[in-house]
Amino acid sequence: MITDDNALVFECSLDAPPEKVWRALSIPAYLESWLKPTDDIELSVVTAEENKSLTYRWREAGAGAAQGVEDSLVTFGLTPNSEGGTWFKLTHAPMVIPAAANSNMASPMMLAA
Template identity: 65%
Template sequence: MTDPDALVFECALDAPPEKVWRALSIPEYLDRWLGKAEAGAERVDLAVVTSEENKSLTYRWRESGQGAIVGAEDSLVTFEISPTSDGGTWFRLTHAPQALPVAANSNVMMALAA
């Protein structure tokens, strides 16, 4: 079941799954796709969570740098790819917030609005 807060995008790509996989999994290619941030600008920190070659790849996504929202939660970005009958790729991207559990006995205090 898809997270109701998730953003899902799907489309057909005119490239075989192996080529799409390389674009998603090789850091230099991924940097070109996401765009390298200039010094001090907002950027994205990625860490691989799960990977199934030529099928799916999930990254933990965290924005950082100038312009990033302080205290914003991480999210999970999952890329799913599958071959199409014409030699291309069916591409599905799911971007979902990652809920971080807070212990019931947490010492975190909530600020009240004045």
Template identity: 65%
Template sequence: MTTPDALVFECTLDAAPEKVWRALTVREYLERWLKPDGAAEVDMAMVSAEENKSLTYRWRESGQGAILGAEDSLVTFELTPTADGGTWFRLTHAPVAVPVAANSNVAMAMAA
């Protein structure tokens, strides 16, 4: 299920799901793909995996370039084989907890 605050990216890749899977699970390949020079450091921990089908990492940016006050988020990769041997690729980046806006009408709990 995708939350309203999730970012979703979908495309077709010319590589088989097994090759895309390696790019998402072999540390050197993953860092080369997801951590370009000058990007914020990313702390990642695998949450769940179904080989060659889906993979979810808990994600938190840190260091220079990170968004201040950024919370953990979940990044899920879904891989579906296509008829021509490629991969339908879906990436969903969703916050773990959606913060309440300062101007929200949601009542705040008061400590007793």
């Protein structure tokens, strides 16, 4: 299970309704205009619940990634608020948490998506 201890979480209120935020997150041309992933980052949809929640698998390759490739999940949660806007929650969590050097685990822990 992904917990806030394993993730970067950002929350804020947006003036736009969930439907408009959803379009910004789910239409590739709109997503690229504000997210602009680099060439060594691949995004693929894992789960989607229209106007409510969207999870991408964020796959990062390159020198900075652990063992050449690093996967994580980026989840956008959208909740309508009383002012007609959206409560926005972004959670970026690793899919694999490396075992500590002094751990008895044989391999890294896999987190459930």
